[in-house]
Amino acid sequence: MGTFGCIVWSLVYFLDTTMSQAPPASASRSFHCVNDVSLCKDVVIDPRAGEANTPSTQLKVLTPQTDCPAGFFKCNSVVCGVPSVQPSPANGYVTANSAPWQAYIASDTYGYIGGGVLVNQYNVVTAAHKVSNITNKPPVSIKVSLGMYTTASTQNVQVVQVSQIWQNSGYNAQYLKNDVAILRLATPINFSANIRPICLPTAGKSYVTDSTTNCLVTGWGQTNFNVIDAPTRTLKQAYVPIVSNDKCTASYTQVLGAAYTAAYLDFPGELCAGGQAQIDACTMADLHWFVETVPVLR
């Protein structure tokens, strides 16, 4: 049970209808107009109507052909969840630039720690169990690389120091509940063709779909329980379904028994993805991350 939750740790993003229709390249980069220049920082535009990150009314999103009205400052902005290259439909290696939010987290002392996702210029979301032992040991000695595709190349890669780690106060290390942490970057990341933010899921929205085509896990994690190959050299991906709580509970019960299943599963604030032999993964729902890593769940 000690290594439970540690294999193939990586991230899921949502390929919903918005994302699966390849957007025009210009749609992913835009600018916005603000009445206070300090608001230029940290702005990510969420294209999904009514979603959590929708810019406040202080921000006015304009088409690239339009200029800002008098009294407003023009700032660059980026739309979340839109890669410059569409992901490959197959499991295996990631197509370059198709997972531009993927973060590579490494400790000065221990090397590769795990993956994360960029949600804006300053913040990377990861699993609390990846950084829990480092959280209370300042100065933080973790670096995050963005724009990384293969660990063998630093071309177009931005590396920044982490200045602060926030761990969910409800994190339970024994049963991996509320397994989420936010890494604050010491300097802001510059968005580019290979570095873009992911959207956060919407609170209260169900993402359950048994479809195996609209949820994609990416990471450099171990590819098998007994194969210590992390970090893998090139970023890998796997498609997984998001299954219902009932289906998740039934699968876990088969493998772990009822008592451990009750201890580990954390509904309703949890989302259950994977259940695919050899390609299990973790995901998140409303910032409740869930690492699902039992190798064979059928």
Ligand SMILES: *[C@@H]1O[C@H](CO)[C@@H](O)[C@H](O)[C@H]1NC(C)=O
């Ligand atoms: C974190 O610290 C605890 C207690 O000191 C230890 O048992 C555990 O193995 C450590 N975890 C990692 C990933 O180093």
Ligand SMILES: *[C@@H]1O[C@H](CO)[C@@H](O)[C@H](O)[C@H]1NC(C)=O
């Ligand atoms: C972002 O761009 C600025 C201006 O070119 C540069 O000074 C800074 O180092 C860049 N940030 C990163 C993380 O590379």
